[in-house]
Amino acid sequence: MLKRGQFHYHCSHLLILFITLICLILVPISLEAAQKKKGKNKTPALNLPPLKTQEQKMQLLGYIRQTMPTHRIGRRISFSSDDLDKALELELGQNTQRFAKQIDDETFVRRVYLDLTGNLPTPETIKTFISSRSSNKRSNLIDELLETEAYARKWARYWTSVIFYDSEANKNRISPKALEDWLAEQFNKGAPWDYITVMLISATPKRNKKVRNDYGQKYGPNNFVLACENKSTELASQTARIFMGISIKCAECHDHPFDNWKREQFHELAAFFHPYTYKMPDKDDPTVKTVVKPRFLLGEKPYEKMKSDARRVSIAAYLAYNPKNYWFARAYVNRIWSELIGDGFYDVDSLGPDSDVIHKPVVNRIAANFRYKDFDPKWLFRLIMNSKVYQREMQTISSQSELFTSVRPSRLRPDVVAASVKKLVGEDKKLHKEIMQVFDMNPSLPQGALEGSIQQALMMMNHTTLQSKLSQSELKKQLMKLSDQELVDALYLNVLARHATTEEVERNLSYLKESQSRAEAVDDLIWVLVNSTEFRTKR
């Protein structure tokens, strides 16, 4: 676990400098007012210690963080999964009558494995879990999986995809893999979300001209900035999108049509990321440009003489630590909630006016507590996954009023489909790549907006390698050795990670009996399950 507040300062005057800087950052308006009184006097140079290395930046942030009021409040506040359920029930009011039932152990273990590891549980895991008599077994399983490498890897993959999905950066200048590895390391050791964000936003990748195609991409955290091609406009819109969940991109060209964000605000934010003087192009004639001063979205202004790398650190600080910026914590909460429950309180990265947030009191409370809990990702997973909301049966949700009375059946992400296939046929890089392509989906789109394709159906039905590998698989060999009854049960456990129902057993048994070739019939049964909607769905 990453410890906080254990930053060692070499000497006391450095600390004083930090405090000075914090005052400059957090009380910018009064400072500006004071300067105005002085008249035309030049702003004195800010004598900051160098902030070149990530460690130095972290020292600064660590200090800012400790001064936050929320840090102190956090020690006295608790918010449990029960509290969450109560808050939501209060919000849902009459709709609580429509609550779906709580899921059984078998569904729970599959759901939790998919959500926390991106893999299906093995038949042994399922059996052990079901037979366990421990009353805490569900929360114990959540705790256990949160400590696995697979958990860290799954969510590192998710965020890497969020950052790179729409990136137009040259492939030679980025390294999604390095970012994924770094994120996995962070999630693994329980790094707080603010720390991760700050590392990503304040990164200042340097090009090494001596090495071909070296843009600093090998250092994981550099890759958010590289995905944005180090363009200030792109950094501005991606920062707002990914870390605040708000869409201000269209304000680049005109005032946002249905929100408060103005064109100037967008460019002020872009100026914040710009190393030099930023000029906003004219709306009608882009050749005409006006200078725009950097300003963060809630009006925070950096110290004028601040160098660009220090300014990046302060953006991160405003983002994460200005208590008025509730978007930051809420964006993370909404993303994770969306992934776990199947619907968000709003579309994850395209929030228009704040009034579009559904059940706002609930998400705001979770977000506030996430902040009190030092932005600990695992805290959030525990909170949601131990709640009744998460442990409800799935239902097709067609109206907004039904949201969160059940869990929405969610399409599995391409890497999860690939992992499920790999479990059946073993490693095959070419097949993996093809599945990743055919099942590709934008991780920032809500489940309700995603759709399947004929190509996916064709692949699962006909792919030559997949079909022949299934037919020669270890699983098939095992199944062939069993009695019909055992075969069907083992089949469902291995492919769908659950026991077959009575009807399913009967249906499959009669299929086996009516077939002339048992081997062919087994291929058919495997084919049917691999092609079932359930195989590619979180139930």
Next chain:
Amino acid sequence: MHTDALLHLNLNRRGNVSRRNFLQSAALGIAGSSILTQFQLNAAELKKEGRSCILVWLAGAPSQMETWDPKPGTPNGGETKKISTQTPGIEIAHYWPKIASVMNDIALVRSMTGKEAAHERGTYHLHTGHRMMGIERFPHFGSVVAQEIGDPQSDIPNFVSIGQTLSSGFLGVQVAPFIINRPGQLPANVFNNTADSRQKRRLALLSQQEKDFADAGAASLVKEQSKLYQKAHSMMKSPRLKAFKFEGEPQAMQEAYGKSQLGQGLLVARRLVEVGVPFVEVRSGGWDMHNSVFKNMERRAPDVDQGLSQLLIDLKQRGLLEKTLVICMGEFGRTPKINARPPVPGRDHWVRNFNLLMAGAGIKGGQAIGKTDANGQEIVDTPVQVDDLFRSMCKAMQINADMELHTPIGRPVKLVESGEVIKGLFS
């Protein structure tokens, strides 16, 4: 039962069964049945009058001054020269000699005016006819065409896109674009070597398996999946699959379209239209010329020039141009003023005036609609809004532009909100 099922289907005015009606009446088993085959034949017969559309999308937004509205000799004109065309009085940029030679079949619109100057939003506006607002996802025009004039039981998709494109939005997977990336090859995984009888058994078992999952709460996903499997299955057996390949196509014809991806894509588009696919989009990338617009034009234009002119010649020779709308456009235009971007200047985003090319489906060729001033800064004659364009596209496709589409929550939205058919566009 066979004939009963057929009798109970409501045919729309073009003789096609409306999609919703079909879904209600014919039980959608996964396996194709003889009813479907019989019905398919009828529909093909009835659909003869149906129109088609080929959209040639120049992604990145081509410059109007380097395409159909050059301004040589003015401060904004740059290095682009103009050439005369087959139609006396119409001059276009010198990058397009082959288009110039078929101008009598082409209507240029030089006075488009839009509202979205960012790629994503402009692409959305010019593909759906709606601006991107709120969370409603409007369908690609191709999906509307597929729904309105496509055969709902067609054994190949009613909307094919060569290259990635927008989705069918709230119209759903039934009319979603089928995307292929390499023209001239069959879609991947379209064959299997399982015997028919065995495949039928598999599918029957699968449909029971699916029913259980639907009952467990995943009804909407299962419904979508069943449609996709049904479509995939009929596609696998389709004799029309060969339209995706160049089988039977003379070598000379392949060369006439040009060896480029785009040229070959346009040839596939013609082959698809020939077998009754009502909407095909073909994409050409690289038109976002912020830098060195003139040099980039020299590089990009020839493939489009050759492929597009050959497409028009070819469609006409086959008698297909009368009912096939061909439209070539990008998401907006580019700044008339050349930017000062070092090292080589180009043109930036500009939405106040831009242009496009249309042909076929009753459109009067040999004309240029609308006019910009000498410097290309302002429209001085017949401004055309995106709504006007979509109304005109609807007219060409014989689709009612005032029809209502229904969003998933049942909110009715007009296919085209306002506007008028472009004056003089049709003969």
